[in-house]
Amino acid sequence: MKRPHAAPKPAHPTHKRQKLEKPSAPAKPPAPRRKIRLDDLSWKAVSMPDRLEDFEGFYGLEEIDDVEVVREGATLSFGTRKSEEQLEREREEGRKREEDEKRRFEEMKDRQGEVDLDVGVEDEAVESEWEGFSDGQGDEEDAVGDGEAGVEEEPKPMSKKEKKKQKEKEIKERKENQKKEKAAKKEAADPKPANQAKDSKDQEQQKSNEKQAIGNGAFDLLADKSEDEDEGDVDVSAWEDLGLSKQTLASLARLKFSEPTTIQSLAVPEVLAGRDVIGKASTGSGKTLAFGIPILESYLKSPPNAKNHTPIALIISPTRELAHQLAAHLTALCADGDFKAPSIATVTGGLAVQKQRRQLEHADVIIGTPGRLWEVISSGQGLLASIKKIRFLVVDEADRLLSQGSYKELGEILKILDHDDNTEEGVEPDPAAEVQRQTLVFSATFHKGLQQKLAGKGPKGGGDLMNKQESMEYLLKKLNFREEKPKFIDANPTSQMATGLKEGLIECAGTEKDLFLYSLLLYHPKKRALIFTNSVSAVRRVTPYLQHLDLPALPLHSGMIQKARLRSIERFTQRPGSILVATDVAARGLDIPGVELIVHYHLPRAADTYVHRSGRTARGSASGASILICAPEEVAGVRRLVAKVHARNEAAPGKRKSAYFIRTLDIDRRIVARLKPRAVLAKRIADATIAKEKTHSEDNWMREAAEELGVDYDSESFEKEAKGRKGRGAGRKKKEKEASRLTKGEMGALRAELKGLLGQRVNVGVSERYLTSGGIDVEALMRGEGNLEFLGDAGALGFED
Numbered sequence: 001m002k003r004p005h006a007a008p009k010p011a012h013p014t015h016k017r018q019k020l021e022k023p024s025a026p027a028k029p030p031a032p033r034r035k036i037r038l039d040d041l042s043w044k045a046v047s048m049p050d051r052l053e054d055f056e057g058f059y060g061l062e063e064i065d066d067v068e069v070v071r072e073g074a075t076l077s078f079g080t081r082k083s084e085e086q087l088e089r090e091r092e093e094g095r096k097r098e099e100d101e102k103r104r105f106e107e108m109k110d111r112q113g114e115v116d117l118d119v120g121v122e123d124e125a126v127e128s129e130w131e132g133f134s135d136g137q138g139d140e141e142d143a144v145g146d147g148e149a150g151v152e153e154e155p156k157p158m159s160k161k162e163k164k165k166q167k168e169k170e171i172k173e174r175k176e177n178q179k180k181e182k183a184a185k186k187e188a189a190d191p192k193p194a195n196q197a198k199d200s201k202d203q204e205q206q207k208s209n210e211k212q213a214i215g216n217g218a219f220d221l222l223a224d225k226s227e228d229e230d231e232g233d234v235d236v237s238a239w240e241d242l243g244l245s246k247q248t249l250a251s252l253a254r255l256k257f258s259e260p261t262t263i264q265s266l267a268v269p270e271v272l273a274g275r276d277v278i279g280k281a282s283t284g285s286g287k288t289l290a291f292g293i294p295i296l297e298s299y300l301k302s303p304p305n306a307k308n309h310t311p312i313a314l315i316i317s318p319t320r321e322l323a324h325q326l327a328a329h330l331t332a333l334c335a336d337g338d339f340k341a342p343s344i345a346t347v348t349g350g351l352a353v354q355k356q357r358r359q360l361e362h363a364d365v366i367i368g369t370p371g372r373l374w375e376v377i378s379s380g381q382g383l384l385a386s387i388k389k390i391r392f393l394v395v396d397e398a399d400r401l402l403s404q405g406s407y408k409e410l411g412e413i414l415k416i417l418d419h420d421d422n423t424e425e426g427v428e429p430d431p432a433a434e435v436q437r438q439t440l441v442f443s444a445t446f447h448k449g450l451q452q453k454l455a456g457k458g459p460k461g462g463g464d465l466m467n468k469q470e471s472m473e474y475l476l477k478k479l480n481f482r483e484e485k486p487k488f489i490d491a492n493p494t495s496q497m498a499t500g501l502k503e504g505l506i507e508c509a510g511t512e513k514d515l516f517l518y519s520l521l522l523y524h525p526k527k528r529a530l531i532f533t534n535s536v537s538a539v540r541r542v543t544p545y546l547q548h549l550d551l552p553a554l555p556l557h558s559g560m561i562q563k564a565r566l567r568s569i570e571r572f573t574q575r576p577g578s579i580l581v582a583t584d585v586a587a588r589g590l591d592i593p594g595v596e597l598i599v600h601y602h603l604p605r606a607a608d609t610y611v612h613r614s615g616r617t618a619r620g621s622a623s624g625a626s627i628l629i630c631a632p633e634e635v636a637g638v639r640r641l642v643a644k645v646h647a648r649n650e651a652a653p654g655k656r657k658s659a660y661f662i663r664t665l666d667i668d669r670r671i672v673a674r675l676k677p678r679a680v681l682a683k684r685i686a687d688a689t690i691a692k693e694k695t696h697s698e699d700n701w702m703r704e705a706a707e708e709l710g711v712d713y714d715s716e717s718f719e720k721e722a723k724g725r726k727g728r729g730a731g732r733k734k735k736e737k738e739a740s741r742l743t744k745g746e747m748g749a750l751r752a753e754l755k756g757l758l759g760q761r762v763n764v765g766v767s768e769r770y771l772t773s774g775g776i777d778v779e780a781l782m783r784g785e786g787n788l789e790f791l792g793d794a795g796a797l798g799f800e801d
């Protein structure tokens, strides 16, 4: 019997299909389907992120489209209508794309050191004639002129510091070898039964996956801390009041977490006492361990029964990246203890579902995104029954998860968890009577827009932040708490924002945002920066625009395949000074060390988004800056939004009752004007490349659709037909068409011109003194120090401490 298969999914909206009816060429029969071996198809091999290995295909994804699957009895065969040449062409294109991308990032990495402004010693600049600054090859020439390049230096004798480093390295290596030997001996003395060995292999893989998925992020940071364990654990007596086990205390000592953060010291005892908890604390304040520690305690107290295994906790996260990060964080907490670490399974979209199902069978802690969790749980396979027995349900970033979009699937998960199989059909179960688990809900914000959305009133109010009572009422309605009154803990009642955060805005014409973004980044060389946009297409446009300007930009948006998303985060985490251009998929929860600058290229649509985006910097005790780029007509709205976020400050006892006023950074327009030619060129090249790709894929789609319909497709006559039809976006389309028509030669000329400009010094006129005084520090700017000419009179900023 043949399996009915759906018609190939159109890559473009269906209205485009209808336009195809126009051409009246004679019908051509579709190409015959021929059987093909899976290996002979044009698989688009997707390379692993740099530091990810292919764990039995867990991350090693490959893509294929236009394949027809035919079932004949118990055997499956595969068919394609593509010719061998077409398949070979596609294979070749895939290989090329992969190589191009690799090369581009390698080049960018190399160029990263060259984008700094040409800054010398302030005194020198005062004495000598100012030549402006360069962010290109001019620097290299100078270095050669100074005799600093091209000469192979004699090896210098090691300094004390270097010797110490070398010694530390040796000790570390020795310890690692000892560990390996110990493990090998243990294994030899105590061989595990085959299935147990497999479980632990899965666990190892999982750990390794998490570690590598996050790169040098939270996990590596934590892992490094745990490796240092023998070099003196920290004193953790500050945790003792929380009543933790000695194993957990030892883990915290290994992580060098000498004291609990406020949310941890307030929430952990309540959870340990069996309470349902709603925890609110500012971004980067350690909420993960506020629920992670009690979960570990519960696991240690009563580890799951190996025979009748059920998971302990289900943790739900709004994004895939955050889910992986949570897993990494908890894995680090449990690593290297004198107990068998709980098995943690991550269940997110974009990765192989079969593998995830297999890991779920042994998982003690399940972390996932609602969509994939729902898919996996609802697909039967006996998982539901065991998941129903969880001791903890954690809803991280709760306001986001309970808001429009995600809630449907989360709602289904909650329903299915509470469904009593013994309840008779048609009889409403009494969920409150059944719930055994503790529900833990965490976020840095709870906002009103969410309540209104769910009540079906639409997003009125632009996301005002909810007060305690409103949050409680709302959450009680949505979540099936065990207690009638869960414990509400607000660790930062007077402030929504991290203490080390400085905020400012830059005003510019809406059409000049790209230029001002470039100028801003140029003045913060080698700062790890995160740029937020409101759309996938903006990420697709801004990223190459910055790359053409020799800035090491990486994209992150939900339209990317999961592996590419992980790769972008990994590179961003690994490479100091890199720039991540992202949608709000990166706004919540991501804990990437060393992010110093947040730029809102598009304004956040709601107050909570502003809080979370800005919360990617100034985490823990670190500092950072959050800068909004606004068109003049946006300024008033932005001021209101930011003031709203700070409004709680006003209510705090003893605080002045004046509205928070975000300051304008008055960027020096003369310098920006001098940067304009290069920005314009880079934008032109980026736009042309995108337009070409778009036209190419549209053309391909048209051709394939025409083939399916059995008509001839001639792009030129089709275009003629379309001419004269003027609708929405006609001007943009015309521009795109023009851009896509640039020849290879013209593109090459534009690139050469841009390269020339990037190699030139930019004369900054009267600002020379400051521009030669060293890297420009946004912190200093905001304190009123530093590059005053560039950012106007910073003394007027008057940032509060």
Ligand SMILES: Nc1ncnc2c1ncn2[C@@H]1O[C@H](COP(=O)(O)OP(=O)(O)OP(=O)(O)O)[C@@H](O)[C@H]1O
Pocket (backbone or CB within 6 Å): 218, 222, 256, 257, 258, 259, 260, 261, 264, 281, 282, 283, 284, 285, 286, 287, 288, 289, 443, 444, 588, 589, 590, 591, 615, 619, 620
């Ligand atoms: N007690 C502690 N002492 C020192 N560092 C800690 C402690 N607890 C957690 N951290 C570290 O603080 C960082 C932020 O923690 P976490 O990601 O849990 O913050 P969060 O409150 O969940 O932030 P967000 O709201 O942005 O999701 C992590 O790198 C974590 O390792």
